[in-house]
Amino acid sequence: MIFENDTKDFIQVCSVTDLIANRGKKFTIGESEIAIFLIEGQIHAVTNICPHQHVSVMHDAFVEGQELICPAHGWQFNCRSGKKPDGGKGLDVHETEIRDGFVFVRLHEKKFRF
C-alpha cells in the first residue's frame, strides 16, 4: 500500500476580503473540508478535521503566532507545515495562491494505491 499525492488544479474558494485576520473560516471543496486562515498577511489552508478525535473544528482554532490551537482539547499545529510542536504529523496543508483578490487552493490529497 502506497500513499500518493494527487496534483489537482487550483480552485477559487473565496475573496481575500471574506477572511478576518487570525480567525478561521470553513469551506468545502468536493468531499474535503478545509479551514482557511489569514495570519500575518499570509493565507493558510489546512484540513478542517483535527486528527485527535477526527472532528470538524479547526476553523474555530485559536491562533497564537503561527500556531493553530484546536478549540476542543488544545492540540497545536503549525499553520505552515501542519505539524505538531514535536514535529509529528498533524494537519494536511493545502497550497494557496491569491489572484486578483481571490483565494485559490490546491488540495493536497492522499490516495491509497494497492
Ligand code: FES
Ligand atoms: S479534537 Fe482537536 S485536540 Fe481533541
